[in-house]
Amino acid sequence: xxxxxxxxxxxxxxxxxxxxxxxxxxxxxxxxxxxxxxxxxxxxxxxxxxxxxxxxxxxxxxxxxxxxxxxxxxxxxxxxxxxxxxxxxxxxxxxxxxxxxxxxxxxxxxxxxxxxxxxxxxxxxxxxxxxxxxxxxxxxxxxxxxxxxxxxxxxxxxxxxxxxxxxxxxxxxxxxxxxxxxxxxxxxxxxxxxxxxxxxxxxxxxxxxxxxxxxxxxxxxxxxxxxxxxxxxxxxxxxxxxxxxxxxxxxxxxxxxxxxxxxxxxxxxxxxxxxxxxxxxxxxxxxxxxxxxxxxxxxxxxxxxxxxxxxxxxxxxxxxxxxxxxxxxxxxxxxxxxxxxxxxxxxxxxxxxxxxxxxxxxxxxxxxxxxxxxxxxxxxxxxxxxxxxxxxxxxxxxxxxxxxxxxxxx
Amino acid sequence: xxxxxxxxxxxxxxxxxxxxxxxxxxxxxxxxxxxxxxxxxxxxxxxxxxxxxxxxxxxxxxxxxxxxxxxxxxxxxxxxxxxxxxxxxxxxxxxxxxxxxxxxxxxxxxxxxxxxxxxxxxxxxxxxxxxxxxxxxxxxxxxxxxxxxxxxxxxxxxxxxxxxxxxxxxxxxxxxxxxxxxxxxxxxxxxxxxxxxxxxxxxxxxxxxxxxxxxxxxxxxxxxxxxxxxxxxxxxxxxxxxxxxxxxxxxxxxxxxxxxxxxxxxxxxxxxxxxxxxxxxxxxxxxxxxxxxxxxxxxxxxxxxxxxxxxxxxxxxxxxxxxxxxxxxxxxxxxxxxxxxxxxxxxxxxxxxxxxxxxxxxxxxxxxxxxxxxxxxxxxxxxxxxxxxxxxxxxxxxxxxxxxxxxxxx
Numbered sequence: 001x002x003x004x005x006x007x008x009x010x011x012x013x014x015x016x017x018x019x020x021x022x023x024x025x026x027x028x029x030x031x032x033x034x035x036x037x038x039x040x041x042x043x044x045x046x047x048x049x050x051x052x053x054x055x056x057x058x059x060x061x062x063x064x065x066x067x068x069x070x071x072x073x074x075x076x077x078x079x080x081x082x083x084x085x086x087x088x089x090x091x092x093x094x095x096x097x098x099x100x101x102x103x104x105x106x107x108x109x110x111x112x113x114x115x116x117x118x119x120x121x122x123x124x125x126x127x128x129x130x131x132x133x134x135x136x137x138x139x140x141x142x143x144x145x146x147x148x149x150x151x152x153x154x155x156x157x158x159x160x161x162x163x164x165x166x167x168x169x170x171x172x173x174x175x176x177x178x179x180x181x182x183x184x185x186x187x188x189x190x191x192x193x194x195x196x197x198x199x200x201x202x203x204x205x206x207x208x209x210x211x212x213x214x215x216x217x218x219x220x221x222x223x224x225x226x227x228x229x230x231x232x233x234x235x236x237x238x239x240x241x242x243x244x245x246x247x248x249x250x251x252x253x254x255x256x257x258x259x260x261x262x263x264x265x266x267x268x269x270x271x272x273x274x275x276x277x278x279x280x281x282x283x284x285x286x287x288x289x290x291x292x293x294x295x296x297x298x299x300x301x302x303x304x305x306x307x308x309x310x311x312x313x314x315x316x317x318x319x320x321x322x323x324x325x326x327x328x329x330x331x332x333x334x335x336x337x338x339x340x341x342x343x344x345x346x347x348x349x350x351x352x353x354x355x356x357x358x359x360x361x362x363x364x365x366x367x368x369x370x371x372x373x374x375x376x377x378x379x380x381x382x383x384x385x386x387x388x389x390x391x392x393x394x395x396x397x398x399x400x401x402x403x404x405x406x407x408x409x410x
Numbered sequence: 411x412x413x414x415x416x417x418x419x420x421x422x423x424x425x426x427x428x429x430x431x432x433x434x435x436x437x438x439x440x441x442x443x444x445x446x447x448x449x450x451x452x453x454x455x456x457x458x459x460x461x462x463x464x465x466x467x468x469x470x471x472x473x474x475x476x477x478x479x480x481x482x483x484x485x486x487x488x489x490x491x492x493x494x495x496x497x498x499x500x501x502x503x504x505x506x507x508x509x510x511x512x513x514x515x516x517x518x519x520x521x522x523x524x525x526x527x528x529x530x531x532x533x534x535x536x537x538x539x540x541x542x543x544x545x546x547x548x549x550x551x552x553x554x555x556x557x558x559x560x561x562x563x564x565x566x567x568x569x570x571x572x573x574x575x576x577x578x579x580x581x582x583x584x585x586x587x588x589x590x591x592x593x594x595x596x597x598x599x600x601x602x603x604x605x606x607x608x609x610x611x612x613x614x615x616x617x618x619x620x621x622x623x624x625x626x627x628x629x630x631x632x633x634x635x636x637x638x639x640x641x642x643x644x645x646x647x648x649x650x651x652x653x654x655x656x657x658x659x660x661x662x663x664x665x666x667x668x669x670x671x672x673x674x675x676x677x678x679x680x681x682x683x684x685x686x687x688x689x690x691x692x693x694x695x696x697x698x699x700x701x702x703x704x705x706x707x708x709x710x711x712x713x714x715x716x717x718x719x720x721x722x723x724x725x726x727x728x729x730x731x732x733x734x735x736x737x738x739x740x741x742x743x744x745x746x747x748x749x750x751x752x753x754x755x756x757x758x759x760x761x762x763x764x765x766x767x768x769x770x771x772x773x774x775x776x777x778x779x780x781x782x783x784x785x786x787x788x789x790x791x792x793x794x795x796x797x798x799x800x801x802x803x804x805x806x807x808x809x810x811x812x813x814x815x816x817x818x819x820x
Binding site: 083084087 | 426429430460463464466467468471472474475476478479481482485486488489490492493494496497502503504506508509553554555
């Protein structure tokens with residue numbers, strides 16, 4: 001008998017019919033003798049509907065009031081799931097974030113979990129109940145309802161699993177696991193049986209949007225065993241996210257090819273090569289709430305250097321405007337150039353730590369196809385390059401092949 | 411400066427546009443220097459939508475889980491109203507029933523309010539906030555979300571007004587007050603400036619569905635000054651529901667003509683005239699959850715009597731079936747007859763206490779039109795008769811005229 005936390009996303013609970021599928025799966029696990037906590041998101045579309053209503057009242061809805069409104073989405077789902085379980089003859093009980101005392105800070109719309117009082121849940125589990133908890137939401141110390149921001153339901157699942165020392169946290173989604181790359185780009189892409197937390201973090205942040213990155217970090221911190229599964233398939237073990245690198249020793253050096261289509265690159269040329277210059281360039285950008293991804297600065301020549309970074313394509317114009325009008329003359333840079341027709345491709349794998357030549361293999365593979373590399377950035381377990389967006393699919397396909405990702409590891 | 415509780419029903423907050431009207435009205439009162447608590451229902455249609463979802467999961471939804479789901483309706487509205495007020499430059503803060511600690515018993519879907527902790531509301535009011543509270547809902551002592559049942563938002567408004575000792579509780583609805591009778595039946599029907607609580611109770615229970623009867627009872631018990639107003643009209647003082655009969659002394663003897671179209675009458679004939687017989691007849695009926703309205707038993711003749719009562723037309727067949735198959739032979743009655751083509755008309759007025767001849771005037775008026783009276787029942791402040799439903803409109807019109815209800819009181 002194990003204690004399992006299952007988290008179902010909005011698509012998995014998108015209609016009463018789909019909720020009944022969730023109910024059947026939960027009942028199956030329950031019949032095997034497991035204790036179950038089920039964490040659910042709002043029905044797909046519901047959160048957007050509620051935000052739409054809010055925006056009709058205020059173009060920029062008050063954050064406290066927005067959380068009041070949006071948190072109802074999950075509250076509806078927990079009730080419906082619970083009804084379905086009771087209908088199946090199970091004992092079930094639903095809870096809002098506030099009722100389980102998922103205490104967060106007061107950063108409305110993007111709150112962080114501080115603590116969970118797991119006593120009620122544990123008592124219910126011991127009494128044979130399936131406990132159904134609203135994801136994505138909590139309560140601050142003053143009793144205000146908060147939400148964790150988009151995708152926060154994953155975090156709720158992991159946090160509850162951590163608080164209960166659950167045997168496993170299963171994240172059900174509309175894909176059946178983590179793939180070596182996006183199967184829509186590379187049909188030979190293969191589902192990974194396991195992936196390490198570090199790799200998962202790199203894959204997630206690089207665009208393989210299976211799991212919310214905060215949830216992965218949280219799971220890593222509290223050593224929660226995480227598994228990604230499909231809620232639309234009866235069978236399959238999904239992908240287990242592990243802490244143990246040992247298992248990986250005999251496996252592939254590279255676990256996957258991540259990519260991001262929405263990258264735009266900006267270069268500030270002729271920047272005086274002196275301390276504080278990076279902050280003077282990026283300070284105004286981040287103050288305008290523009291998220292920066294890759295940042296590259298090469299060694300300077302003649303007291304002058306070029307400073308490059310990437311932003312989301314939607315924020316390209318905004319960032320260019322700030323740099324040209326607020327930064328360039330202020331710091332005495334020569335000029336600012338940008339390109340929003342770029343994409344980022346990364347090879348990810350803990351194996352590259354102990355293997356040389358991964359970078360050169362990657363660069364050679366791209367060169368053989370005539371793909372020019374515009375920027376390079378590396379970490380311990382990944383190498384990212386920025387290329388012309390028109391070569392993106394080609395790059396992903398040839399790299400997937402070059403690193404033998406279409407083959408089962410020996 | 412007064413402390414005013416305003417309650418807006420589902421139609422009044424049925425869309426963002428309508429909520430903006432509510433916001434404007436609240437802002438107007440606030441600008442006059444009043445302290446304001448706003449109690450709101452779910453947007454019209456929302457509660458039914460949620461119940462529909464629940465019924466897709468369970469034909470008879472689990473009551474605790476149903477309250478979990480349905481209570482989100484008002485939670486959405488309080489957030490939206492609050493946003494609207496903030497957008498208008500006011501300070502505003504929304505609360506769920508649980509957050510204000512509207513403590514109820516645990517009778518899910520029909521809970522009763524036990525207490526309200528008004529401290530948070532008062533602190534916010536003193537700090538210049540408009541406080542927006544979700545109607546219809548509360549929390550039991552174990553922290554479960556409860557609802558007060560349909561129309562419970564009126565009760566929430568009155569209960570908060572009572573807890574805060576508010577100067578007035580204004581109930582905004584889609585009519586502009588209480589009328590002498592239904593204006594669709596009698597175009598000359600006149601809005602009453604005031605009505606006593608007792609009259610209101612009789613009018614409400616008899617079919618003038620302006621205010622939830624529980625809310626009126628609650629207001630009477632805690633002596634809350636209640637006013638019914640239209641949320642769709644800018645001007646008008648609505649109808650004030652008073653405790654003071656003094657004001658009525660010079661006014662009309664009769665305040666209004668109430669009626670109920672859906673009455674069905676049932677008579678059990680030849681009932682042995684002995685103790686316990688009323689219970690033996692009505693016990694099985696009420697056990698089947700059939701509500702009984704009027705009950706009449708005349709003095710017996712030869713140890714035998716006739717026992718009559720009325721039920722809602724929809725429950726006529728069910729009640730007849732119970733009486734014929736479970737009661738008649740058991741108690742040795744002669745037979746059971748019924749008629750579901752009947753209607754009830756009542757004249758209501760505290761004035762009739764001190765005036766004789768009201769009943770005879772009523773009966774004469776009906777007789778002059780050839781309307782046969784099938785049953786009569788009286789209380790201190792009302793006289794009700796059951797008649798053939800085809801005469802209903804005629805009866806209401808002639809009685810309205812006979813008691814001079816179309817004329818302003820002197």
